[in-house]
Amino acid sequence: xxxxxxxxxxxxxxxxxxxxxxxxxxxxxxxxxxxxxxxxxxxxxxxxxxxxxxxxxxxxxxxxxxxxxxxxxxxxxxxxxxxxxxxxxxxxxxxxxxxxxxxxxxxxxxxxxxxxxxxxxxxxxxxxxxxxxxxxxxxxxxxxxxxxxxxxxxxxxxxxxxxxxxxxxxxxxxxxxxxxxxxxxxxxxxxxxxxxxxxxxxxxxxxxxxxxxxxxxxxxxxxxxxxxxxxxxxxxxxxxxxxxxxxxxxxxxxxxxxxxxxx
Amino acid sequence: xxxxxxxxxxxxxxxxxxxxxxxxxxxxxxxxxxxxxxxxxxxxxxxxxxxxxxxxxxxxxxxxxxxxxxxxxxxxxxxxxxxxxxxxxxxxxxxxxxxxxxxxxxxxxxxxxxxxxxxxxxxxxxxxxxxxxxxxxxxxxxxxxxxxxxxxxxxxxxxxxxxxxxxxxxxxxxxxxxxxxxxxxxxxxxxxxxxxxxxxxxxxxxxxxxxxxxxxxxxxxxxxxxxxxxxxxxxxxxxxxxxxxxxxxxxxxxxxxxxxxxxxxxxxxxxxxxxxxxxxxxxxxxxxxxxxxxxxxxxxxxxxxxxxxxxxxxxxxxxxxxxxxxxxxxxxxxxxxxxxxxxxxxxxxxxxxxxxxxxxxxxxxxxxxxxxxxxxxxxxxxxxxxxxxxxxxxxxxxxxxxxxxxxxxxxxxxxxxxxxxxxxxxxxxxxxxxxxxxxxxxxxxxxxxxxxxxxxxxxxxxxxxxxxxxxxxxxxxxxxxx
Numbered sequence: 001x002x003x004x005x006x007x008x009x010x011x012x013x014x015x016x017x018x019x020x021x022x023x024x025x026x027x028x029x030x031x032x033x034x035x036x037x038x039x040x041x042x043x044x045x046x047x048x049x050x051x052x053x054x055x056x057x058x059x060x061x062x063x064x065x066x067x068x069x070x071x072x073x074x075x076x077x078x079x080x081x082x083x084x085x086x087x088x089x090x091x092x093x094x095x096x097x098x099x100x101x102x103x104x105x106x107x108x109x110x111x112x113x114x115x116x117x118x119x120x121x122x123x124x125x126x127x128x129x130x131x132x133x134x135x136x137x138x139x140x141x142x143x144x145x146x147x148x149x150x151x152x153x154x155x156x157x158x159x160x161x162x163x164x165x166x167x168x169x170x171x172x173x174x175x176x177x178x179x180x181x182x183x184x185x186x187x188x189x190x191x192x193x194x195x196x197x198x199x200x201x202x203x204x205x206x207x208x209x210x211x212x213x214x215x216x217x218x219x220x221x222x223x224x225x226x227x228x229x230x231x232x233x234x235x236x237x238x239x240x241x242x243x244x245x246x247x248x249x250x251x252x253x254x255x256x257x258x259x260x261x262x263x
Numbered sequence: 264x265x266x267x268x269x270x271x272x273x274x275x276x277x278x279x280x281x282x283x284x285x286x287x288x289x290x291x292x293x294x295x296x297x298x299x300x301x302x303x304x305x306x307x308x309x310x311x312x313x314x315x316x317x318x319x320x321x322x323x324x325x326x327x328x329x330x331x332x333x334x335x336x337x338x339x340x341x342x343x344x345x346x347x348x349x350x351x352x353x354x355x356x357x358x359x360x361x362x363x364x365x366x367x368x369x370x371x372x373x374x375x376x377x378x379x380x381x382x383x384x385x386x387x388x389x390x391x392x393x394x395x396x397x398x399x400x401x402x403x404x405x406x407x408x409x410x411x412x413x414x415x416x417x418x419x420x421x422x423x424x425x426x427x428x429x430x431x432x433x434x435x436x437x438x439x440x441x442x443x444x445x446x447x448x449x450x451x452x453x454x455x456x457x458x459x460x461x462x463x464x465x466x467x468x469x470x471x472x473x474x475x476x477x478x479x480x481x482x483x484x485x486x487x488x489x490x491x492x493x494x495x496x497x498x499x500x501x502x503x504x505x506x507x508x509x510x511x512x513x514x515x516x517x518x519x520x521x522x523x524x525x526x527x528x529x530x531x532x533x534x535x536x537x538x539x540x541x542x543x544x545x546x547x548x549x550x551x552x553x554x555x556x557x558x559x560x561x562x563x564x565x566x567x568x569x570x571x572x573x574x575x576x577x578x579x580x581x582x583x584x585x586x587x588x589x590x591x592x593x594x595x596x597x598x599x600x601x602x603x604x605x606x607x608x609x610x611x612x613x614x615x616x617x618x619x620x621x622x623x624x625x626x627x628x629x630x631x632x633x634x635x636x637x638x639x640x641x642x643x644x645x646x647x648x649x650x651x652x653x654x655x656x657x658x659x660x661x662x663x664x665x666x667x668x669x670x671x672x673x674x675x676x677x678x679x680x681x682x683x684x685x686x687x688x689x690x691x692x693x694x695x696x697x698x699x700x701x702x703x704x705x706x707x708x709x710x711x712x713x714x715x716x717x718x719x720x721x722x723x724x725x726x727x728x729x730x731x732x733x734x735x736x737x738x739x740x741x742x743x744x745x
Contacts, residue, residue: 048700051692076702088697092715101711102701109702141715158701 001026001197002166007058008222009046016042018222019058024166027194031208032201033233034219035241040201041085043219044170047199048082049075062166076102077109079165083155083172090142095154096124098142099161106162127160131187149180156187167191168199173207185210205237292349298322301450304349308419308453311426317434321449324440331443334577334606335635335667341548346513348451348484411467413497414459418486421457428459432490436519436556436583444515444550444577452486452517460495460526469725471500485516491526493559500728502533512537514573515550524559524586529567531724532580533732536572538739543602543631546574553580554610557589557618565592566609567723569732571739574603579637581610584618584649591620594720596732598739599632599664608638608669613646613679622653625717628664629740635667642679649679657687658716660709660740710737 002024009017016039024030034040046053047060049072060067067075090098104114115123128135133153143151152172159167169188173181188198188211200211208216208230216233218226220241226232292300301322305315330341408415414425421429439449460466491497514536522528530553539546549572555564566580582591593609611620626634640651657666668685690712698708714721714733721729 048696050696050700072696072699073702073704076700082700084697084700088691088693090694090697090712090715092718093711098698098701098711101707102698102703105704105707106702162701 001063003059003061005059005061007043007046007060008056009042010054010056011042011052015056016222017046020219020223022217022224024197024199026165026197027192028214029192029198029200029211031211031213031216031233032199032219032224033203033205033216033236036203038219039222040203040219041170044082044085044168044199044201047075047166047168048072048080073105074109077106081159081162081164081167083152083159083167083169085170085172085174087143087146087151087155089144089146091144093142095140095142096121096138099124099158102158103161124161127157130190131157131160132183133157148175149177149183152176152180152184153187156184160187160191163191163196165195166197166199168201170201171203172200173202173204181207182210205233208233291347294347295344296322296346296348296451300348304451304453307349308422310422313430314422317439318450321439321446322451325443325446325450328440328443328446334637335633335669336575336577336604336606337633338548338575341513343447349453407467411464412461413464413466414457415470416457418452418455418457418488421459421488425457425459428490429457429488432488432519432521434519436521436554437517437552442552445517445552448484448486448515448517448552452484455486455488455516457487458489458497458499460489460491460497462492463494464492465495466497469498469500471502483512483514483516485514485518487516487518488521489519489528489530490521491523491528491562493523494525495523496527498529498531498725500531500533500725502535502728502731512546513548513550516552518551518553518580520553520555520564522555522557522559522562522564522586522589525561526559527563527565528555529565530555530580531728532566532568532570533724533728533735534568534570534572534576535735535739537574538572538603539574539601541601541630543574546603547572548575549573549578550575551578553578554583555581555591556583557586557591557615559589560586560615561588562586563590563592565590565594565723567594567720568596568607569717569720569724569735570595570597570605570607571735573605576603576605576607578605578607579609581612581639582620583612583614584620584646585614586618587615588617589615590618592723593620593622593624594723595624596627596717596720596736597625597634597636598627598736599629599634600739601630601632603630604633606635606637608636610639611641611651613640613642613649613651616645616647616649618646618649620649620651622651622655623719624653624655625720626655626657626666627660627713627716628657628666629660630664632664633667634665635669637669637671639671640673640681640683641671642674642676642681644675646676647678649676651679651681653681653683654719655683655685656716657685658713659687659689660713706740710740713740 004020004022007017007020008015020043032040042053046055055068062078070078100120107114137150137154137157143154146154155172172184176184185207200213212230216228216230217224292303298319301318305318437445440446458470489499520528520530536547536549537545557564564582568580570576580593584591591611595607597605597607599605608624609622622638624636626636628634636655638653640653642649655668659666666687670683672681672683674681694712695705695708698711699705713736721732724732
């Protein structure tokens with residue numbers, strides 16, 4: 001579903017991604033871990049098409065399309081969803097109204113009929129129930145005055161309603177207490193499906209206790225330096241990222257990312 | 264991303280949708296202003312002697328006055344002798360008795376503006392006193408209003424049919440020599456609206472007037488007077504659009520509101536005069552004096568305005584809170600795009616005890632637009648326990664526009680409380696990207712964000728007007744980004 005080949009990207013003239021390769025199949029969840037400044041969030045922003053993230057080399061093929069040629073809103077309509085590390089407040093814009101506008105923009109793009117408010121509300125109630133989220137978020141302005149946990153829950157709720165093909169969760173666990181973390185993780189697990197791929201970007205292993213990934217990648221200095229199963233995350237947790245630089249990969253016997261993806 | 268094209272910088276290229284000219288032959292006076300011109304206007308309108316005298320007195324004052332230059336506006340000199348001060352549709356001679364008699368072309372004009380007069384009035388239950396250039400051409404729902412004892416007619420009709428009311432209240436809120444533009448208006452005003460709500464009556468419908476400037480080079484000088492007697496209620500809506508034109512057109516209206524004891528007046532405006540093109544050529548100069556007098560105890564006057572049009576807006580709808588426990592409110596959205604300039608705000612003059620006022624102002628600047636909020640809150644020595652709350656927010660779209668705030672606070676009573684809050688924000692790249700990432704187009708995202716910003720004001724507007732205001736803002740912001 002997603003093929004990233006030799007991706008190089010600059011932010012403010014500085015190269016952050018330096019030849020990243022990744023292949024994600026439908027139905028899989030990949031975790032991307034790595035130290036601060038490795039380029040984890042940059043990857044999410046590049047895939048979503050944020051302004052200021054300049055791709056200098058490489059390609060990204062998403063469901064057969066060249067993702068990098070699309071505008072950010074087109075990528076969203078193609079099914080790319082980014083759960084923001086810092087969800088943005090939009091004062092005065094009702095959360096439900098916002099989400100309906102988003103869903104209908106995407107439906108329109110795909111040539112589907114737009115949902116009227118009754119149909120939309122039905123869908124929303126359904127999703128809230130599944131996610132065990134109260135409806136108080138519906139009546140407020142987008143993220144305005146939300147606590148950190150509420151903002152992240154709102155991201156997961158949006159994801160549930162928009163039903164993306166590719167979901168990228170950018171440090172969705174950061175700043176969450178254990179209960180909020182569980183809610184978020186449960187939401188993600190419920191959205192796991194055979195035709196949906198997910199990239200979970202995280203700094204800590206903690207989230208992966210609740211969301212069990214098919215693969216764990218380690219991103220360091222703009223490249224994936226190691227790939228393994230869930231056990232890699234545990235090892236990282238135990239040893240810290242410094243261990244990578246001390247030749248830890250070899251000692252663990254995991255494949256290096258380069259070997260996996262090189263043709 | 265599309266590189267530099269998608270930076271939030273553009274805000275130009277918006278075309279005025281209502282740009283067309285109806286070819287109805289106008290019966291227009293040659294340009295120029297003199298006592299004779301004023302006599303001609305007064306004679307054409309068959310006015311009583313006292314009104315002519317009143318006009319001439321205003322003219323004499325005006326001759327002594329200077330055009331004010333304190334506003335944050337860059338205005339080309341106005342040649343008042345180059346303006347024609349009277350223009351009436353030719354069908355004036357045999358005035359239409361009902362909408363059926365109205366020139367179909369005129370109705371078509373309203374249709375193009377999205378104001379199908381008859382349908383709109385019938386469907387929305389709104390009485391419409393439409394002003395086309397300087398003479399009123401159609402009034403609806405008169406009978407129903409009459410049953411309630413409400414007078415809603417053109418100013419000229421009021422002079423004819425209710426001279427005692429006009430004489431009693433005209434100029435009592437905005438005196439002839441109040442300011443340069445009010446004096447000019449007092450001398451040469453041609454028509455406008457008159458509303459009288461008798462004691463204890465709640466006006467059965469919202470009263471609405473559509474204004475439209477049409478004949479070229481014709482200044483439009485409207486005069487509106489609304490009197491609400493003891494315990495009465497009225498909601499008045501005013502909206503305007505103007506056709507495309509290159510020459511600057513002068514508009515200097517005066518609106519006077521009088522609220523007696525326990526009376527309640529709500530005055531809403533959606534202003535969409537032609538703003539000029541994307542290079543700042545043309546557009547209406549709008550110098551308006553609007554003032555409400557809360558004359559009686561517990562009276563209330565509320566101004567709500569959505570200002571998206573005009574090349575220049577100079578306008579400060581104000582409240583004189585004379586009666587004890589009276590309340591004044593001002594809710595405003597002012598948008599400047601391209602080369603538009605606005606210097607707008609309010610004056611809240613607290614005279615009575617326990618008087619309260621609330622000011623919510625939202626300024627949006629885009630393109631090269633310059634937007635200034637200028638507000639005065641005055642607590643006079645007698646204003647025991649008076650309170651004011653002012654919130655003044657500015658939003659900038661792009662990097663070439665400007666927002667300015669000029670608050671004037673004068674407190675001469677120690678028990679008075681005045682609060683002032685002000686914020687300035689730039690429409691965020693992060694807000695935009697958040698919307699885009701959910702699949703919402705850039706243009707929809709901008710109007711959504713702006714709409715959210717203005718929500719506090721929009722919710723004060725009557726329903727249909729709120730919808731219209733929102734649409735207008737969207738149209739005015741088209742091409743703002745990208």
